Amino acid sequence: MSIVIDRKRCTGCGKCVLVCPGGLMKQEKDGTAVMKYPKDCWGCASCIKECKFGAIALYLGTELGGRGGKMTVSEKGSFLIWRVKKTDGTIEEIAVDKRESNQY
Amino acid sequence: MQIDITKVLNTDILIIGGGAAGCYAALTIRERSGYSVIIAEKANIKRSGCLAAGVNALNAYIVEGNTPQDYVEYAKKDADGIVREDLLFTMSERLNQVAERLEELGLVFLKDEGGRYVARGSRNIKINGENIKPLLADAVKKLEAVTVLNRVNITDYIVENNEIIGAIGFSIEDSSAYEIRAKKVLCATGGAAGLYRPNNPGFSRHKMWYPPFNTGAGYAMGMKCGAEMTTFEMRFIALRCKDTIAPTGTLAQGVGAKQVNEKGEVYETKYGLTTSERVYGTVMENLEGRGPCYLKTEGISKKEEESLKKAYLNMAPSQTLKWMESGKGASEQNVEIEGTEPYIVGGHTASGYWVDTNRQTTIHGLYAAGDVAGGCPQKYVTGAMAEAEIAAEHMIEALKRNDTHNTQFDKKADRSGKQDTASDRMRDQVKEYNRFLGNTETIYSIEELEEAMQKVMDCYAGGITSHYKYNERQLGIAREKIKQLMLLSDNVAAGDMHELMFVYELKERLLVCLAVIAHLEGRKETRWHSFAENTDYPQKSQEWMKYVNSRYENGTLKIFYRDLVGKEGQYEHCN
Ligand SMILES: Cc1cc2nc3c(=O)[nH]c(=O)nc-3n(C[C@H](O)[C@H](O)[C@H](O)COP(=O)(O)OP(=O)(O)OC[C@H]3O[C@@H](n4cnc5c(N)ncnc54)[C@H](O)[C@@H]3O)c2cc1C
Numbered sequence: 001m002s003i004v005i006d007r008k009r010c011t012g013c014g015k016c017v018l019v020c021p022g023g024l025m026k027q028e029k030d031g032t033a034v035m036k037y038p039k040d041c042w043g044c045a046s047c048i049k050e051c052k053f054g055a056i057a058l059y060l061g062t063e064l065g066g067r068g069g070k071m072t073v074s075e076k077g078s079f080l081i082w083r084v085k086k087t088d089g090t091i092e093e094i095a096v097d098k099r100e101s102n103q104y
Numbered sequence: 105m106q107i108d109i110t111k112v113l114n115t116d117i118l119i120i121g122g123g124a125a126g127c128y129a130a131l132t133i134r135e136r137s138g139y140s141v142i143i144a145e146k147a148n149i150k151r152s153g154c155l156a157a158g159v160n161a162l163n164a165y166i167v168e169g170n171t172p173q174d175y176v177e178y179a180k181k182d183a184d185g186i187v188r189e190d191l192l193f194t195m196s197e198r199l200n201q202v203a204e205r206l207e208e209l210g211l212v213f214l215k216d217e218g219g220r221y222v223a224r225g226s227r228n229i230k231i232n233g234e235n236i237k238p239l240l241a242d243a244v245k246k247l248e249a250v251t252v253l254n255r256v257n258i259t260d261y262i263v264e265n266n267e268i269i270g271a272i273g274f275s276i277e278d279s280s281a282y283e284i285r286a287k288k289v290l291c292a293t294g295g296a297a298g299l300y301r302p303n304n305p306g307f308s309r310h311k312m313w314y315p316p317f318n319t320g321a322g323y324a325m326g327m328k329c330g331a332e333m334t335t336f337e338m339r340f341i342a343l344r345c346k347d348t349i350a351p352t353g354t355l356a357q358g359v360g361a362k363q364v365n366e367k368g369e370v371y372e373t374k375y376g377l378t379t380s381e382r383v384y385g386t387v388m389e390n391l392e393g394r395g396p397c398y399l400k401t402e403g404i405s406k407k408e409e410e411s412l413k414k415a416y417l418n419m420a421p422s423q424t425l426k427w428m429e430s431g432k433g434a435s436e437q438n439v440e441i442e443g444t445e446p447y448i449v450g451g452h453t454a455s456g457y458w459v460d461t462n463r464q465t466t467i468h469g470l471y472a473a474g475d476v477a478g479g480c481p482q483k484y485v486t487g488a489m490a491e492a493e494i495a496a497e498h499m500i501e502a503l504k505r506n507d508t509h510n511t512q513f514d515k516k517a518d519r520s521g522k523q524d525t526a527s528d529r530m531r532d533q534v535k536e537y538n539r540f541l542g543n544t545e546t547i548y549s550i551e552e553l554e555e556a557m558q559k560v561m562d563c564y565a566g567g568i569t570s571h572y573k574y575n576e577r578q579l580g581i582a583r584e585k586i587k588q589l590m591l592l593s594d595n596v597a598a599g600d601m602h603e604l605m606f607v608y609e610l611k612e613r614l615l616v617c618l619a620v621i622a623h624l625e626g627r628k629e630t631r632w633h634s635f636a637e638n639t640d641y642p643q644k645s646q647e648w649m650k651y652v653n654s655r656y657e658n659g660t661l662k663i664f665y666r667d668l669v670g671k672e673g674q675y676e677h678c679n
Binding site for chain 2: 002018019020021022023036038039040041042043044045046058059060061062063064065066067068069071080082084086092094096098099100101102103104
């Protein structure tokens with residue numbers, strides 16, 4: 001399980017580094033976030049939710065049957081917009097209203 | 105690299121671990137008293153611990169028509185009698201008020217037209233739990249006289265004459281060590297993951313159910329000071345979605361998905377419906393050649409499928425990613441399930457500190473709540489918080505009574521006038537930290553030792569490879585090998601503060617492994633399939649209706665037995 005960081009989008013705000021429950025991310029000298037311990041990632045998605053710039057994506061390792069899709073999240077009003085970009089370039093989105101409870 | 109700064113802090117109450125229980129305890133203390141609080145958290149309380157990704161439902165709630173006693177009966181049945189009824193009852197009484205408090209903090213609940221919470225099954229209520237941890241953390245940040253030390257990893261208690269007077273740890277961010285002196289201490293460090301070889305290998309080794317960052321520190325610190333522990337043999341093995349190790353309750357209880365084998369036969373009824381029997385059934389179906397096993401979701405409606413995707417995004421987004429990537433959702437494809445490696449988790453099963461009804465451990469002034477506290481299974485989020493509230497109330501009461509027979513620190517400090525000078529205990533501890541930091545001559549890495557430990561536990565102490573089974577001969581081998589690894593762990597090297605944390609995580613796990621082995625050996629019966637499947641004693645017996653407890657003394661684990669404690673009256677320690 002791990003994440004990929006898009007260096008071009010990373011602004012160096014450091015919020016992902018702060019929030020990681022394993023403290024696994026660090027900042028380089030210029031502030032860019034790096035995943036220092038990729039094998040230790042729990043896949044909790046805290047960092048991708050924290051990133052306001054869509055610079056961090058979650059993916060499934062090959063051992064988990066991963067197919068290279070990348071998942072990011074953005075916030076729009078009361079919605080969390082989860083977006084998966086597949087390797088063929090197609091994009092699928094699911095919007096979850098934070099004010100709504102799970103049905104199950 | 106060496107630690108060159110030592111910080112000495114003083115507080116009324118120290119909370120170790122700012123997870124569900126730790127944060128809730130801080131809220132309770134400040135709502136009901138003026139006592140100062142320090143929370144020492146190895147991560148950052150915003151998303152630390154079990155709640156990082158969110159939770160799906162509140163799993164412990166007394167729904168209309170039920171009573172707290174019903175909850176006690178349910179948990180007791182699931183654990184086949186080995187529970188502390190006094191703990192279960194006092195927790196159950198508070199579950200609903202905790203839920204209401206969470207709503208006040210901003211948690212979203214599903215409600216019916218009458219404004220009542222909507223139940224899922226007979227003990228759960230439906231929520232949107234994605235942001236439960238940030239909500240708690242925000243509430244804590246607003247409190248006065250509460251200092252949150254993020255990225256401070258605690259490794260040791262300071263105990264004198266069996267009374268706790270503080271704890272020691274270090275910051276992962278800078279090279280400083282902390283001595284935190286407190287009149288009362290709450291341990292809320294959660295359970296232990298990473299003891300056994302996990303489901304997923306290599307790169308995805310941490311895609312496990314329980315947080316890999318909860319490494320059993322609380323158990324280990326208590327053991328090192330001679331605290332009594334209970335029921336470590338009741339391991340928790342979760343039945344989870346294959347690969348992503350995402351929870352299955354949402355499928356089973358949410359859309360009523362049944363456990364089926366490769367032939368499509370519903371097998372869950374064949375083995376029984378307790379938590380351990382559901383795992384056992386899956387193991388047996390696989391062993392008898394009818395695997396893989398699934399939760400039957402094929403045929404659910406598209407609407408249900410979409411709701412499931414959303415529900416998983418709120419707690420285990422990797423499962424939704426898997427569905428989205430494969431282009432096939434739950435309505436078209438059953439969800440394969442597997443048992444995880446065993447964990448030690450007092451919030452699901454009953455392993456942990458032996459506490460009295462007020463959640464005080466056998467070390468005076470040290471309390472335990474949540475997954476680290478034993479005797480009280482099925483507590484989940486609301487139960488962990490209920491325990492935190494109970495402990496907080498009692499700590500406040502005790503402080504008001506000025507109940508600390510041991511005020512040596514204060515006295516010493518007063519005499520010397522040096523309230524902020526590190527104690528000898530602290531200086532010794534820093535020497536130990538610096539020894540690991542300064543070590544340049546080592547053959548084995550921390551990672552290698554960790555993998556070796558997981559392999560030993562897997563092969564000889566009932567891991568996935570041995571279908572969770574073990575016998576006494578194997579446990580003996582496991583003990584010998586774990587002890588050998590403990591010796592080697594004294595000589596590992598840490599390149600920086602983060603690696604120093606890895607050193608202590610390894611040491612904590614090794615010590616917990618030793619306790620697990622001794623407890624598995626201590627219960628000479630098979631009361632719970634899979635959780636504790638002793639092939640030398642494949643039956644259960646009335647004779648074993650008792651607790652297996654332990655104390656770590658002079659480097660060995662002493663196992664002893666205690667009679668079951670009923671609901672009546674308050675239970676206090678007596679030896
Ligand atoms: C994946 C998952 C999903 C779950 N889903 C649900 C659900 O849907 N509903 C439900 O009711 N329950 C659920 N639970 C159970 C519930 O989340 C836990 O029982 C509860 O959070 C336990 O609280 P705790 O405070 O004991 O542990 P945690 O909340 O894990 O807190 C422990 C804290 O201690 C810190 N810590 C550990 N060691 C140290 C150290 N040495 N020094 C300093 N800090 C330390 C950790 O970083 C962490 O913040 C789930 C659990 C998991 C793992």
